[in-house]
Amino acid sequence: MRDSKRFFDFIEVIKRAESGEAMKESDYDKRLGRKALSLMKQYEIHYDPQCIIPSDDGLADRIFQAAVNLFLDMGVYCTDTQRVISFAPEELQWALENVPQEVNYGRDKETITVYPRKVEDRRDPVCFFSAVGTPVTEEMFLPVAQSYAQEPLADTFSGPLITSYKGISVTSGSPIEVEAAIWNTQMLREAARRAGRPYIGIHNFQSTGEKTDATIASAQEKFGAFPGDGLLVAAIAEMKVDFERLKKVAFLRQSPYVLGALYGPLMGGYAGGPEGTAIALVAHHFLGLLVFSGERHNSFPIHIHHVCNTTREMLWLISVTGQALARNTPLIIASNAFMASGPCTEMVIDELCAQSITSTVSGWHLNPCAVAKNRYPMRCSGMEPRIHAEVGHRVAQIGLTRKEANRIVLRLVKGYEKAIPEAPIGKMFHECYSVDKIRPTDEYDSLFAKKKKEWGGLGFEVI
Incomplete structure (x- = not known):
């Protein structure tokens, strides 16, 4: 159970929400947009499409200061009360000074300690393998989840979701949602057992249940949720919360589970372009720290039209926000990769490489990954996070610099960016994996080998 003295008083958060x-x-939305634009100009924050991974420490620091300004001026909006939860500068400073310096997932030999990374950190990133809630059938849930849990580079894992259970549609707030949520947790632990890793941490053991009662119902050891597992609580874009989320926080603060805060600002939304959205994403981390009592922080900024974060401007956004946080805070941060293309395509492999290089060299841990814009059922597998993680480990091991990373990523992006609007959705799980053996097809293995050879020609060798 977390040390509550290291987090802001949650009762005070509730009072301020009221x-x-x-x-x-x-x-609030209009005010945030105006403020983000003003701060972008005040702090001279400019996106350069030829410098996806900037080496300018001053830019990262200015983005951080702009985010502090945005957070303190805007506060956090509670949609249920239509009131703003505001914080004083000294409260934010206290929270940042008391951030937990490590978080542990898993049990026994599978225990993994997550730490704050630095820019160009040569330590391996922790890899949170995830299907990011991709819809799958009830019958395929277990093999899909196992394909993630069994990967050697998976430090933790989480699963897909089901939209129907026992032939009944899983609707939010219904009794079947509770039944499905319990089943979800049970199947994830069973996937870990079948993968030969019964003690691996499940960093988000609930993806099917939306409501708090379903989440709490599934959070029992007899269903497979153990101390060392975790749950994610997502903010509402931009800079908003509601009572449903705060109820989950109230439960998790008193639980043995790791509370991860989740943020998905929309580039092209209320905060504007990449510069304003970068400021907003950093500010979201202060929301997660003060309002959610987040022990670690997970980000999935999304392009509002392309529904991915592998475009040129999205990769810039990921790089500068990672650098801003890694240079100025001890927060434990992870980058959630969202691909435009789908499994078993050459494009998805290049997207994964570009996103992983960008994230790793910029100070993030890795949370791969959503593919096919996270909207097509059954299009996910353990192969995509394997690719992402192998790249991230290699970046750290060879000590890739931001300058060199920028050169490589520019080449990768140039090769796929025109295809993003109509990206190939790829193959379903059973088309790119042997369901019986839970392993990628020869075709998928060959595609990865081909792309690694091409990357070698760019000066980036992945063994």
């Missing part, structure tokens, strides 16, 4: 400044949500 008593803070009253404001219409639309007014």
Whole structure:
């Protein structure tokens, strides 16, 4: 159980959600947009499409200071009360000074300690393998989940989701949601057992259940949720929360589970382009720290039109926010990769490489990955996070610099960016994996080998 003295008083958060400044949500959104634009100009934050991975420490530090300004000025909006939860500068400073310096997942020999990374850190990134809630059938849930759990570079894992259970649609707030949520947790632990890793940490053991009662119902050891597992609580874009999320926080603060805070700002949304969204993403981490009592932080910024984060401007955003946080805070941060293309395509392998290089060299841990824009059922497998993790480990091992990483990623992006609007959705799990053996097809293995050879020609060798 976490040390509550290291986090801001949650009862005070609830009080402020009830008593803070009253404001219409639309007014909050407009104000945030104006503030982000103003800060972008004030701090001279400019996106350079030829410098996806900047080596400018000053830029990272200015983005951080702009984010502090945004957070303190805007606060956090509670949609249920239509009030703003505000914080003082000294409260934010105290929270950052008392951040936990490590988080542990798993049990026994599978225990993994997660730590704050630095820019160009030569330590291996921790890899949180995840299907990111891709919809799958009830019958395929277990083999899909096992394909993630069995990967040697998976330090933790989580699974897909089901939209129907026992022939009944899983609707939010229904009794079947509770049944499906319990089954979800049971099947993830069974996947770990079948993978020969019964003690591996499940960093988010609930993806099917949305409501708090379903989450709490599934959070029992007899169902497979153990101390050393975790759950993610997601903010609402941009800079918002609701009572449903705060109820999960209230439970998790008193539980033995790792509380991960999750942020998905929309580039092209209220905060504007890549510069404003970068400021907002850093500010979201302060929301997670003060409002959610987050022990570690997970980010999946998304392009509002392309629904991925592998475009040129999205990779820049990921790099500068990672650098801003790694240089100025001891927060434990992970980058969640969202690909435009789907499994068993050459494009997805290059996207995975570009996103992993960018994230790793910029100070993030890795949380691979959503593919095919996270919208097509059954299009996910353990192969995509394997590729992402292998690249990330290699980046750290060879000590890749930001300058050299930028050169490689520019070449990769140039090769796939025109295809992003109509990216190939790839193959379903049973088309790119042997379901009986739970291993990639020869075709998928060959594609990866081919791309590694091509990367070698760019000066980036992945063994």
